[in-house]
Amino acid sequence: MKFGIFAAALLAAPLGFGATAHAEDTLVPLHWQSQGTFGSYDQAALQRGFLVYQTVCASCHSASAVHYRDLTALGLTTEQVADLIANIKQDNQPVTLNSRLIGALPKAQAAATFGGAIPPDLSNMVAARPKGVAYVYHLLTGYQPAPADVTLMAKHYYNAAYPGNQIAMPAPLTDNAVTYADGTKATTAQEASDVAAFLSWVSDPNLDARRQIGLRAVIFLIFLTLLAIATKRKIWRDVG
Amino acid sequence: MADLEVGAEINEVETLVRRDFLKILTVSAGAVALGATVWPFINALNPTADDLAIANPIIEVGAIAPNSAVRVMWNGQPIYIRKLTPQQIADNLAVVASSLPDPADFTSRVKPGYESFVVVVGLNTGIPCELLGNSPTDARGPVDGWTCPCDGSIYDPLGRVRSGPAPNNLAIPRFSFLNATQIQLG
Amino acid sequence: MSDQTKTWLGSRLPIAHNIGNQLSRKPLAANQPYLAALGMLITATLLFLVLSGVVLSAYYVAAEHRAFQSIQLIMRDVNDGWLIRSFHATGTTMLFAAVYLAIFRALVTGSYRLPGELVWSLKLVFLLLMLLVGYLGYAMQDSAVSYWSLHGVVQTGAGLASFPANIFNWVFGGPAGPGTLTRLAVMHGLLTFIALGVLALHYFAKQAITPPAEKTVPLHPYYTSHHFVAAGVYVLLFAVLVFFAPHLGENPLNQAPANPLLVPAVTTPPWYLLPATALTHALPGTNGGIIAFIAAFAVLFGMPWLDRSAPGARPGFLYKLLVVVLALDVIALCLVAAAGPSTINAVLTIVFIGWYFLHFLVLTPLATARELN
Numbered sequence: 078m079k080f081g082i083f084a085a086a087l088l089a090a091p092l093g094f095g096a097t098a099h100a101e102d103t104l105v106p107l108h109w110q111s112q113g114t115f116g117s118y119d120q121a122a123l124q125r126g127f128l129v130y131q132t133v134c135a136s137c138h139s140a141s142a143v144h145y146r147d148l149t150a151l152g153l154t155t156e157q158v159a160d161l162i163a164n165i166k167q168d169n170q171p172v173t174l175n176s177r178l179i180g181a182l183p184k185a186q187a188a189a190t191f192g193g194a195i196p197p198d199l200s201n202m203v204a205a206r207p208k209g210v211a212y213v214y215h216l217l218t219g220y221q222p223a224p225a226d227v228t229l230m231a232k233h234y235y236n237a238a239y240p241g242n243q244i245a246m247p248a249p250l251t252d253n254a255v256t257y258a259d260g261t262k263a264t265t266a267q268e269a270s271d272v273a274a275f276l277s278w279v280s281d282p283n284l285d286a287r288r289q290i291g292l293r294a295v296i297f298l299i300f301l302t303l304l305a306i307a308t309k310r311k312i313w314r315d316v317g
Numbered sequence: 318m319a320d321l322e323v324g325a326e327i328n329e330v331e332t333l334v335r336r337d338f339l340k341i342l343t344v345s346a347g348a349v350a351l352g353a354t355v356w357p358f359i360n361a362l363n364p365t366a367d368d369l370a371i372a373n374p375i376i377e378v379g380a381i382a383p384n385s386a387v388r389v390m391w392n393g394q395p396i397y398i399r400k401l402t403p404q405q406i407a408d409n410l411a412v413v414a415s416s417l418p419d420p421a422d423f424t425s426r427v428k429p430g431y432e433s434f435v436v437v438v439g440l441n442t443g444i445p446c447e448l449l450g451n452s453p454t455d456a457r458g459p460v461d462g463w464t465c466p467c468d469g470s471i472y473d474p475l476g477r478v479r480s481g482p483a484p485n486n487l488a489i490p491r492f493s494f495l496n497a498t499q500i501q502l503g
Numbered sequence: 504m505s506d507q508t509k510t511w512l513g514s515r516l517p518i519a520h521n522i523g524n525q526l527s528r529k530p531l532a533a534n535q536p537y538l539a540a541l542g543m544l545i546t547a548t549l550l551f552l553v554l555s556g557v558v559l560s561a562y563y564v565a566a567e568h569r570a571f572q573s574i575q576l577i578m579r580d581v582n583d584g585w586l587i588r589s590f591h592a593t594g595t596t597m598l599f600a601a602v603y604l605a606i607f608r609a610l611v612t613g614s615y616r617l618p619g620e621l622v623w624s625l626k627l628v629f630l631l632l633m634l635l636v637g638y639l640g641y642a643m644q645d646s647a648v649s650y651w652s653l654h655g656v657v658q659t660g661a662g663l664a665s666f667p668a669n670i671f672n673w674v675f676g677g678p679a680g681p682g683t684l685t686r687l688a689v690m691h692g693l694l695t696f697i698a699l700g701v702l703a704l705h706y707f708a709k710q711a712i713t714p715p716a717e718k719t720v721p722l723h724p725y726y727t728s729h730h731f732v733a734a735g736v737y738v739l740l741f742a743v744l745v746f747f748a749p750h751l752g753e754n755p756l757n758q759a760p761a762n763p764l765l766v767p768a769v770t771t772p773p774w775y776l777l778p779a780t781a782l783t784h785a786l787p788g789t790n791g792g793i794i795a796f797i798a799a800f801a802v803l804f805g806m807p808w809l810d811r812s813a814p815g816a817r818p819g820f821l822y823k824l825l826v827v828v829l830a831l832d833v834i835a836l837c838l839v840a841a842a843g844p845s846t847i848n849a850v851l852t853i854v855f856i857g858w859y860f861l862h863f864l865v866l867t868p869l870a871t872a873r874e875l876n
Contacts, residue, residue: 114747142575146366175370198760200575204750205647205759280758283578283585290586291746294353298742301350302735304343309728311339316533316720340724347731350738357583357590361558365580 104266109210109274115292117285118278120152125257126275127151129268131165132255134199137187139180140279142200146174150282192232194245203273204280210273212238217269220248372503378434379498386451388439391502395447396490397439397463397476398500405461405474406432418478419486426475426486431494437476438490441465443483448472463487527723532716535726540733541605542709546702547734548598553695555591563643565688567681570645571760589749595637596751597741599775602630610826613810613818618712620807625705627803632698634779635674639691641773643684648754648770650761653687654679655770662789769843777837784840785856795856802863809863811872822870829862 103109103122110119127148130140145165148158158174165172167179180187180196188195203209219238223229233243250265250272257263278284364372374391378398381387386399401409406423414422427435439448443465449455450463450472458464458471460479465471470481477486492502513520562581564573577584606626609615615623642653657679660671676686720726744751750758752774756767772780782799783792802809812818836855839848 142579144366144370146370147579173375175375201758201760205755207755209755287585287589287746287749291742294742294746295739297346297350298735298739301343301346302732302739304339304346305728305731305735308339308343309732312724312728316725343731357586358554358558360582361584361587362561363582365562365576365582365584367576367580 103270107211107214107270109270109277111274111277111284112210115288117288119274121259122271122274123151123278124153125255125259125261125267126271126273126278128255128257129250129272130199130275133249133268134272135178135180137180137182137191137196138199139196140178140199140276142198143178143279143282144174145172145176145178147282150278150285191245196246199276199279201280203277209280210277213273213276214269216244217250217272218266373501374503375495375499375501377498378500383433384453386435388451389502391490394490395439396502397435397437397448397451399435399437399451399474401433401435401474408460409473409475412473418480419484421475421477421486423475426477426489428494431497434494434500435475436489436492436500437487439463439487441467441470441483442478442485442487443470443481444468448487527721527727529722530716530719531722531726533718533720533725534716535729537729537733537736538604538608540730540737541601541608542702542706543730544734544737545598545601545605546699548594548601549695549699549702552591552594552598553699555587555594556692556695558587559591560688560692563688565643565684567645567684568761570643570684574644585749586745589745591640592753593741593745593749593751595640595773596744596775597737599633599637601737602626602633603775606630607826607830610806610829611818611823613812613816613822615806616810616812616816617807617814622705622708622712623807624804625701625708627800629698629701629705631800632694632701634776636691636694636698637773637775638779639674639687639694641776643687643691644757645684645761647756647759647762647765648767648772649757650763651766652770652772653683657683659783659789659792663793771841771843774837774841777840778833781836781840781852782856784844785852799856799859802860806863806867809867811868812874816871816874819870819874822867822874825862825866825870829859832858832862 103119110116110122145158145162146155148161149155153161155174162172162174162176167176167181182190182196184195203213206212215238216236219236221235221237223235227235227242229235230243233245234247235242236244250268252265253263254265254268255263261267374389376389376398378387378400381398381400383400383402384405386397389396389398410423412423414420423432427433439451440446441448444467446465446467448463449466450457456464456466458479460471460473462471462473462479463476465481465483468482470483471479472483472487473479475486476489478484490502492500494500509520559577562573562577562584564570574588577588579585581587609619609623609626638656642649642656657671657675657677660668660675661678663671674686674690676683754769754771754773756769757773771777779796782796785795786792832855836852836859839851839855842848
């Protein structure tokens with residue numbers, strides 16, 4: 078299956094990003110900026126996560142609910158996105174801004190490669206798992222040698238975070254699988270953290286807008302409710 | 318709104334004015350909240366990003382070879398995008414528009430600055446058949462344009478009718494050039 | 504409105520003018536609590552759900568394997584579509600919270616007692632309709648959990664004795680097939696409008712039995728401003744949930760598409776359906792669930808007669824305490840249902856459902872018989 082990863086790595090090699098700042102350390106303690114009530118996405122992490130997604134994950138997985146045009150939400154201009162996807166091909170055709178994020182490997186071929194397991198679509202992977210963003214991180218970093226009392230099924234690998242511990246996906250990430258344009262050190266853990274951030278954006282692209290509008294709406298409604306209480310008290314004063 | 322009687326006590330008037338101000342403020346704030354809630358309902362019925370992408374497709378024209386045309390389907394109609402050769406441009410600039418069955422001069426058939434591209438609906442204006450002539454090897458007729466396989470009408474490379482039962486020039490769809498190699502329909 | 508406009512409207516459309524005048528001058532008891540706004544809030548929420556539902560229906564595709572995709576389109580590509588869907592989902596949460604609260608309040612205050620039996624029955628009919636509409640809306644999402652839930656329900660329907668099976672077939676259209684989701688969407692809308700009718704009947708029935716108050720104030724401006732405060736707090740809570748907890752109490756798998764090959768281990772429905780889920784899992788056998796469900800509603804409908812208090816008596820402390828214990832019992836039952844099937848949970852379900860029936864059939868008659876005015 079390595080041919081897919083190498084092919085994608087070649088395609089993704091010219092991907093470049095504008096951001097230059099180093100990433101803050103989100104690994105110790107492990108956290109993501111979008112967590113918490115008022116958290117928002119870390120766009121630099123999302124851009125790094127897309128690089129990992131496109132270089133590694135997209136060889137087999139799709140995220141078909143998302144279009145390349147949607148990537149402007151990662152803090153890129155339409156022109157930057159157009160440059161970014163210039164070398165990406167689906168079925169030997171260059172993708173356009175309106176293309177969906179489809180995996181490079183046809184489903185039947187993927188199933189044959191992975192012993193019948195079809196790589197799932199990642200559009201809602203983070204939302205559809207409890208504590209999804211951390212789950213994706215722990216899954217990607219959870220590959221271990223199988224304990225002595227575990228007999229692995231054919232074409233399966235031992236993973237501490239996966240339910241049942243036997244997963245058909247071989248460990249996808251390695252140190253320096255990608256080269257980050259912002260100079261962040263591409264350790265396996267960093268790549269897993271970034272791609273988890275990217276996939277949480279894929280699952281919930283409206284989080285930033287929702288929280289921004291929400292904060293304003295709630296503040297205004299508190300103001301409105303206080304006004305309503307004052308008006309009611311004035312009107313009812315003579316009733317007693 | 319308050320009914321002020323003549324001779325009301327000053328403090329009573331003040332109370333009424335203050336209540337009125339508070340009431341107006343509260344009702345206005347409620348109206349703002351209502352308006353802000355209604356807006357997404359209206360906006361949700363505007364065309365989606367997907368609809369707009371389908372309605373106004375972007376087409377690559379940089380790869381079209383001179384003297385040939387590509388065919389794309391749009392709104393259920395075949396759109397022909399043809400790249401002219403310098404010879405075809407010169408020939409058609411020389412044609413006197415008033416001598417044609419449906420007079421139209423060169424500039425009315427192309428976009429200024431992109432004179433080598435002709436974009437037309439590839440349907441005969443007589444019997445609605447799809448025209449031949451996109452490839453140099455097709456039957457193109459005496460003026461090197463398009464011909465109709467059904468009624469024999471003849472069009473020039475600008476899509477102007479030259480002869481045949483067809484009465485009108487080929488229709489030109491709404492489109493614009495985004496840059497030298499991309500056009501957007503609609 | 505200016506006086507000139509009022510005169511003009513009065514001459515051109517007297518009915519609107521008269522209704523408006525009568526309503527705004529309507530005398531109401533001067534000492535109502537804020538919870539008296541519940542009926543108004545429930546009606547407004549249901550209308551809000553109709554409005555957001557109409558917008559969603561412009562994009563929703565009621566077909567197996569395409570319904571989920573169309574919801575993804577709403578969430579991602581429709582302008583403000585995520586907000587409209589969140590309004591619809593959170594509106595449902597708010598509506599059920601208000602309905603459960605109204606029923607709890609009716610039990611505590613004893614408003615179901617004669618002559619309130621019809622008002623009380625209409626409340627229960629409304630709850631039944633909302634449970635059905637809520638379930639249909641959940642099943643319409645065609646998600647990894649709702650797909651299997653729907654198949655379970657339809658199979659249950661197929662195995663039932665003829666009377667409830669007739670209702671099942673009328674609503675679900677028989678075994679799940681290509682047209683099932685279309686059917687669900689039609690029923691989801693139709694039953695909502697029937698529920699609006701039930702709300703209207705409830706309003707008029709309640710008017711008929713409200714005794715004249717000693718001290719009254721006109722509806723406007725007194726209760727308009729009073730209800731404005733209740734609505735402000737309610738909408739504030741609504742907004743907090745819409746923007747900061749849009750998936751409150753939702754099974755994460757509800758955000759994954761249906762997989763006809765894989766039954767999920769835990770098929771927890773939305774929180775507001777949990778009481779019904781708990782009841783349908785209570786007894787073994789195909790008919791067991793439906794019997795428990797019918798029995799649970801039968802005792803609720805029977806409350807006006809299970810209550811042995813003297814006419815005009817106010818509920819006593821012991822009875823009120825029992826109602827609070829009952830509420831905790833139902834919450835515990837829901838938590839057990841949410842946790843999924845296991846041996847201990849099966850036992851707990853029986854215990855909590857046992858207490859529920861004990862409350863209505865034994866404790867209520869005993870506790871209320873002591874209230875002799």
